[in-house]
Amino acid sequence: MYKIEMYFGRDRPNERQVCDREFYDFIADCVIPRFPDGFTVLDGFGLWKNAHGKIIQEQCKILVLIIPQWENADTQVKVYHIRNSYCNRFNQESVLVTVSGLIESTF
DSSP: OEEEEEEEEOOOTTSOOOOHHHHHHHIIIIITTTOTTOOEEEEEEEEEEOTTSOEEEEEEEEEEEEESOSSOHHHHHHHHHHHHHHHHHHTOSOOEEEEEEOOOOOO
């Protein structure tokens, strides 16, 4: 199993912040159709350096997916479509995507 985390910044250049309603509309449009088996969304706060070298502090939403196979090209296409859709919809420079393996366990 693999854990994919996607970090969606909420600040937009020269605009108001992405509100909860807009974010959850995005989830309904772009994430649920691609990963209908489920996922988790967390609130976060982070720092990052933009393309101009400026340190940005902002609130974010973190999407956590647990999937059986990252190497599957279909899964990668879905994740990258979500990332690109968010950047285009909300005028974002990037969305951080991390992938890590999980050890399967039974409780």
